[in-house]
Amino acid sequence: xxxxxxxxxxxxxxxxxxxxxxxxxxxxxxxxxxxxxxxxxxxxxxxxxxxxxxxxxxxxxxxxxxxxxxxxxxxxxxxxxxxxxxxxxxxxxxxxxxxxxxxxxxxxxxxxxxxxxxxxxxxxxxxxxxxxxxxxxxxxxxxxxxxxxxxxxxxxxxxxxxxxxxxxxxxxxxxxxxxxxxxxxxxxxxxxxxxxxxxxxxxxxxxxxxxxxx
Numbered sequence: 001x002x003x004x005x006x007x008x009x010x011x012x013x014x015x016x017x018x019x020x021x022x023x024x025x026x027x028x029x030x031x032x033x034x035x036x037x038x039x040x041x042x043x044x045x046x047x048x049x050x051x052x053x054x055x056x057x058x059x060x061x062x063x064x065x066x067x068x069x070x071x072x073x074x075x076x077x078x079x080x081x082x083x084x085x086x087x088x089x090x091x092x093x094x095x096x097x098x099x100x101x102x103x104x105x106x107x108x109x110x111x112x113x114x115x116x117x118x119x120x121x122x123x124x125x126x127x128x129x130x131x132x133x134x135x136x137x138x139x140x141x142x143x144x145x146x147x148x149x150x151x152x153x154x155x156x157x158x159x160x161x162x163x164x165x166x167x168x169x170x171x172x173x174x175x176x177x178x179x180x181x182x183x184x185x186x187x188x189x190x191x192x193x194x195x196x197x198x199x200x201x202x203x204x205x206x207x208x209x210x211x212x213x214x
Contacts (some may be wrong), residue, residue, distance in 0.1 A: 027094035076104035087146035109140035113162040
């Protein structure tokens with residue numbers, strides 16, 4: 001995976017200023033493909049986290065991840081907002097600093113989105129420890145939606161589900177997060193089919209012989 005990103009950035013860095021406009025479309029297409037690979041890696045990592053650790057370790061790991069994720073998004077936001085890049089209007093950036101900032105926002109917003117959906121009870125507790133994180137997440141989702149042409153369909157859907165999960169938008173009447181504890185327990189109970197006890201067959205007694213006194 002690291003090799004793919006190295007080849008991508010090496011190719012982009014060969015683009016000169018004069019060629020930037022002509023090659024912006026190529027750079028965009030390359031990024032879209034590599035973003036899909038990045039997302040696949042993220043999903044596998046989150047699945048592994050969910051299956052391999054107990055609750056206490058999951059919580060500790062998620063806290064550390066959250067601090068790093070939002071620290072990265074905050075820095076990338078400051079960098080993007082100080083540049084001439086306008087999401088939804090500007091072409092895909094060929095400037096390395098702007099491009100890195102754009103990537104960090106999209107990838108880390110999606111990563112935390114996976115945490116929110118797959119660890120909803122933990123994520124909401126963690127978000128309450130720092131109000132700025134929730135605000136920053138909403139900004140990241142809004143920013144990502146402005147450049148959704150860079151995202152795959154599953155990531156676009158993910159961001160919408162995250163907004164519903166955190167009540168940033170009105171929930172769809174049919175919205176259910178199966179990873180929530182109460183929903184998971186309900187599903188588990190529904191899957192358990194009670195075993196009916198077989199009724200013992202009653203043995204009908206026939207006419208009994210009476211003792212005959214001699």
